[in-house]
Amino acid sequence: MRTTHRPLTTVALALSLFMAALEMTVVSTAMPTVVSELGGLESYAWVFTAYMLSSTITVPIYGKLADLYGRKPVLLFGIGLFLVGSILSGLSTSMNMLIAFRTLQGLGAGAMQPVALTIVGDIYTLEQRAKVQGVFSAVWGIAGLVGPLTGGLIVKYLSWHWIFFINVPVGLGAMGLLVAFFHEQVQRKPQKLDFAGAALLSAGVVALLFGVQGIGRNLLALPVGAVLLTAFVLVERKVADPVIPMSIFKIPAIAISSAAGALFSAAMFGATTYVPLYVQGVLGGSPTLAGGMITPMIVGWPVASLFAGRLLLKTGYRPLIVGGFGLTVIGTALMALLLKPQSSLLIPELAMALFGIGLGFSSTALLIAVQTSVGWELRGVATASNMFFRTIGGALGVGLMGGVLVSQLLHDPRVPVAAANELLGPEHGRGLPPDLLRTLSGALGHGLTINFWIICAASVAAFAAGLFFPKIKRGEGMTISTSDVAAPH
Template structure:
């Protein structure tokens, strides 16, 4: 059995997460320009939700497969799909092709984060893992710093297509490092995949997303989602190895963390999707400036996460959960109240910074609350379930906000929605007739204003849920060190 080269393997794992983190900031920066080139503003949200949906649904499946066949082949398979999706996204000639390519990209990304975190647990002891997790939190901060600038420079000097192509050389390097440096001895386990549960969950969430984006016009999809999800719960109660064990939600800390996580993720993904659009489409900022609005959030998150990890065992979990989510309400309240056409660019930066710091405090404490509520044998599935609800909440939130924005743009039948694409071009719609430009600008501003109130409402709901988080005595639960926290997801 060949020995794993831990430093180079760790580098490969960090680069895998870096690709996923960079994808968020770079794509958000470039999307307004993509829309101005390909058209299809009405499909704007699907570029993000297709990626999140396909990656989220596959997380528990990849986790089971990695137990059956080993971490290495599953991670390599996921990276391969991610790179194929990246190439296809860069070659896209229409919004529909881009959405399909992003779906493929998400199918690969679904393997990357959970399997990477599993490998870290395999090759490092608990004490070593505390230091490694801190370094991996810094990966997200680094991506937050250079992502918007990178995306803006690519759009300005090359083309938006290269936003996706930059993943390819990094991904090839990661594959090479994993092939030659990471070695494992796979212990076969007699497990069966819950195909019925996975299929019902996938179909139910897709129907739910279609229904949410229909703004009341797709009631059939909501009814279908209800039937499919009820069937999913019934199946999960009977199978031996469910995708998501229903019994863990009897634990208050896990149930409340799932609710709060879904709500604050809806707000987080909504902010990263629509704040850049607001800066570029309403304030008339550049692609670089628009993408830079995400940086305060993504930098504030890991910094607050590290601080929370060091202090929460002294103070308890509740102060960071309640206080952090309260801080997110302040940040999103600034968005809802102050984001006007003539607002200073400093306001979005401050709002996103407060939002990110609050998320860093709360998400870390919630994750540790989930992990300390169960024994070792359930810790993995409890963590994966919490990740699932966070990402599903983000997908549904972005989908709902996309439907709101499109409904506002289509209110005036005299103005084709295709004209709105020009608002996001380099001329910011100056070639449009004045009356159409004013109508579209007003409609876009109104739609985004409603979305910012939705974001604020989501954080307020998460804060309300946090008030019911059980009071746990300090230091109770497990021997996990306070620094053993995960990067934001």
């Protein structure tokens, strides 16, 4: 049995996470330009929502497969599917094509982050894992710095299609390193994947997403989603080998981490989706400037995460969780209260910086708390379950805000929604009649302001959930046996 080369395996995992981080900033930077070229502002949220939806419903399935068949084949499959989706997204010639291929891209992304983080939990002890956070913090920081600039330059000098093609060399490099240097020994057990549970979960999440759009008959999907998810819980409690073992939620740290993760992700994905749109569509900023509004969050998060990893053993989980969420409340409140049509760009930059720093402290502590609450045989599904709640929170949050935005644009039947696409073009709607331009800009700004208040409310709710996190004494439940850590490699 060959031994895992931990440094090069870590590089491979870092490259996988780099793609995820870069995807967030580059796509957010380019999307207003994409809408101006392809049209379909009313479908703006679906480019993000489709990606998050497909990755959401597959996260717990990939986590279960990683526990059954090993982390390596699952992660390689996920990266490969992500690259296929990226190439096809770059070749899209309509908004519907882009949404469809972003869905395929998300099906691969569902494996990348949870399985990569599970491998980190496998090959490093808790003390080492806290230090390794510095590596991944640097990855997110670099992606946050280069993403908006890269996206802006690509849109300006090449074409928005290339924002998806840049994933290919990074993904191939990660796959090559994993094949060559990551080795694990998996004891396969005679277990079966819970297909009924997976189907109910997928259908329930899709129904909820349509329901939260809140437009017309879509509301009927809410009770359907509730029924399907209730059936999912009942099935999972009876089957021998569930996709998500309900028993893990009896552990307070996991239950509260799941709830808080869903709430702060709704706020995070909402901010990264709609702050750039506000800057470009309402404030008239360039694509590079709009995408740059995300940079303070993407940089502040890993910097705070680096310190959180080092402080965790000294302070315990709760101070980092409560304090971090407190900062997110301040940041999102500034955004909701002060971001106006004539606002200085310093306001969203400061708000996003506070938001990112707060999430860096709280999310790091929550994830490590989840991973140290279970043994190796459940770490994959526990990590994936936590990622599932984070991604479902993000998907539902962005979907809800997309419904709010569309309802505001459709509020005045005399105003064609298609004309709003020109607000995001290089001329910022200067070719439109002045009255129509003012009406569209006002409707867009009002809808986005409502979304900023939704983001703030989600941050407040996450803070409230953090207050219920158990007071674990320093060192208690924060160590893992050597045999447990060494199990897979």
